[in-house]
Amino acid sequence: MDARSNFPRPIPEFDAQEFWAGCNRGELLMQRCTSCKKFRWLPQPMCPSCNSLESEWVKVSGKGIVYSYTIIAHPVHPAAVSRVPYNVAQVQLDEDPQLILITNLVGVRNEDIRVGMRVQVTFEEHSPGVLLPKFERVSKS
Amino acid sequence: METLKDKTAIVGIGHTEYSRDSRRSEMSLAVEAIRNAVADAGLKPSDIDGIAKFSMDNNDHVFLAANLGIPALRFFAEAPWGGGGGPVGSVLLGAMAVATGMANCVVAFRAMNERSGRGTGRFGLAAVREGAPGARGYLEPYGFFSPAQAVALSARRHMHLYGTKSEHFGAIALACRAHAQTNPNAVMRGRPLTLEDHQTSRMIADPLRLHDCCLETDGGAAVVITSAERARDLRHKPTYIMAGAFGATDRNTQAVVKFLEHPRSESTVVADDLFPRAGIAHKDIDICFLYDHFTPLVLMAFEELGFCKRGEGGPFVSDGKLRWPNGALPFNTSGGNLSEGYIHGMQNTIEAVRQLRGDAINQVKDAEIAFIASGNAVPNTAMIVRR
Ligand SMILES: [Zn+2]
Numbered sequence: 001m002d003a004r005s006n007f008p009r010p011i012p013e014f015d016a017q018e019f020w021a022g023c024n025r026g027e028l029l030m031q032r033c034t035s036c037k038k039f040r041w042l043p044q045p046m047c048p049s050c051n052s053l054e055s056e057w058v059k060v061s062g063k064g065i066v067y068s069y070t071i072i073a074h075p076v077h078p079a080a081v082s083r084v085p086y087n088v089a090q091v092q093l094d095e096d097p098q099l100i101l102i103t104n105l106v107g108v109r110n111e112d113i114r115v116g117m118r119v120q121v122t123f124e125e126h127s128p129g130v131l132l133p134k135f136e137r138v139s140k141s
Numbered sequence: 142m143e144t145l146k147d148k149t150a151i152v153g154i155g156h157t158e159y160s161r162d163s164r165r166s167e168m169s170l171a172v173e174a175i176r177n178a179v180a181d182a183g184l185k186p187s188d189i190d191g192i193a194k195f196s197m198d199n200n201d202h203v204f205l206a207a208n209l210g211i212p213a214l215r216f217f218a219e220a221p222w223g224g225g226g227g228p229v230g231s232v233l234l235g236a237m238a239v240a241t242g243m244a245n246c247v248v249a250f251r252a253m254n255e256r257s258g259r260g261t262g263r264f265g266l267a268a269v270r271e272g273a274p275g276a277r278g279y280l281e282p283y284g285f286f287s288p289a290q291a292v293a294l295s296a297r298r299h300m301h302l303y304g305t306k307s308e309h310f311g312a313i314a315l316a317c318r319a320h321a322q323t324n325p326n327a328v329m330r331g332r333p334l335t336l337e338d339h340q341t342s343r344m345i346a347d348p349l350r351l352h353d354c355c356l357e358t359d360g361g362a363a364v365v366i367t368s369a370e371r372a373r374d375l376r377h378k379p380t381y382i383m384a385g386a387f388g389a390t391d392r393n394t395q396a397v398v399k400f401l402e403h404p405r406s407e408s409t410v411v412a413d414d415l416f417p418r419a420g421i422a423h424k425d426i427d428i429c430f431l432y433d434h435f436t437p438l439v440l441m442a443f444e445e446l447g448f449c450k451r452g453e454g455g456p457f458v459s460d461g462k463l464r465w466p467n468g469a470l471p472f473n474t475s476g477g478n479l480s481e482g483y484i485h486g487m488q489n490t491i492e493a494v495r496q497l498r499g500d501a502i503n504q505v506k507d508a509e510i511a512f513i514a515s516g517n518a519v520p521n522t523a524m525i526v527r528r
Binding site: 004007008009010011012013020042048067069071072073074078079083086088090097098100101102103104115130132134 | 284290346347391
């Protein structure tokens with residue numbers, strides 16, 4: 001694939017392989033300390049709270065709120081040229097206020113996005129074999 | 142314990158032309174800025190025995206020393222994180238080397254073709270690659286690349302929490318632009334800015350508009366640091382370094398995310414250390430230089446550095462507070478990164494020295510003490526200097 005035609009795909013590295021493998025199965029996994037049970041993000045080898053090196057991967061609800069967002073108008077990557085204006089959002093997961101993911105909101109018009117909006121994870125294909133966690137609005141019903 | 146207080150001084154300042162296309166090598170920009178700074182001090186390049194640079198600067202210490210004709214380079218170091226650690230951090234590295242006897246005379250500099258990309262490629266453009274490793278893997282697949290986009294997220298959150306308006310961001314842009322109008326080296330001289338211009342400028346990453354973003358600039362800037370003792374025999378009135386501080390917090394694991402609700406920021410860390418080390422309070426500051434890469438972060442820096450309360454940055458920067466000559470807290474008086482030229486903050490230190498020498502273009506009357514901070518929202522460095 002021409003690198004200019006799409007945004008870069010994630011390259012899973014040691015501390016992140018479980019996360020990306022989970023995404024490719026359609027599961028949102030978060031790293032949690034087995035000792036003090038604190039979640040952490042990004043994936044990293046040590047627990048900053050208790051300095052334990054042991055961790056587990058826990059499937060989370062995928063529910064959260066829009067913490068902040070931007071509508072990108074100026075493309076800084078060739079693949080952005082045909083996509084502007086597009087949204088990039090921070091979603092804060094219900095499990096822990098420190099779990100704030102960068103993502104895209106899907107199925108919602110840019111002008112309807114609000115801080116605090118309830119959202120739910122969904123997985124979208126980025127490229128063959130790579131699923132990205134994105135978020136869609138939770139209907140009020 | 143011994144401290145850095147008043148042991149060292151900035152004794153020379155120098156820069157190149159600031160432009161949008163230098164048509165020169167980055168080494169050429171570096172050596173000209175350094176030669177000018179050394180000459181300003183009344184020294185020769187061969188008097189320099191230390192070089193402190195930004196880690197992202199493409200000029201190598203050792204090749205630079207060879208070009209400058211430095212026979213024995215005794216100190217070389219670099220400060221990371223560009224606009225955060227670099228501009229003040231490189232000066233402080235030099236000051237620490239001098240204070241501890243590792244070197245006699247250190248130059249700190251930044252030189253780059255940021256705008257034209259001549260030679261080394263344009264700085265700040267998104268790399269075109271198929272894979273994003275490490276932390277970038279959580280950002281780039283979503284089309285999230287630039288510092289402006291990250292700042293937009295913080296700005297939106299600040300607006301949501303505190304009712305901050307785009308017009309507050311505009312007040313910062315307007316102050317810098319007004320100051321640049323008398324500065325012959327300012328890239329934006331001759332292009333005054335109104336609030337309407339700001340409010341109608343094109344959107345970069347909503348809510349960030351074009352005039353909320355610093356310039357991309359080609360150029361070089363350098364300062365010379367030596368001991369207070371030696372400084373007294375040199376050409377200009379010394380600018381003494383009263384205190385310096387480095388700071389980073391544990392909120393940086395997500396690289397670009399700044400948690401506004403986090404109790405401490407990089408700026409609060411440096412402010413907590415800096416004022417006690419200098420033995421002064423915020424009210425003693427006559428003039429301040431904040432790293433104006435993006436206007437919302439300047440507003441937040443005033444809060445986090447303790448110049449006003451958190452959430453009150455918008456009102457604080459309004460009503461001409463930052464504008465020379467009548468504002469209560471003159472800020473970035475040569476135009477800053479937003480309007481003089483984005484030499485990654487080194488030009489703010491140069492302007493601080495001019496103000497304390499008393500020969501600045503927009504001279505603040507009786508300026509004695511200046512505060513200089515590097516970038517907010519990234520690992521940060523700051524110092525307080527006096528005449
Ligand atoms: Zn733990």
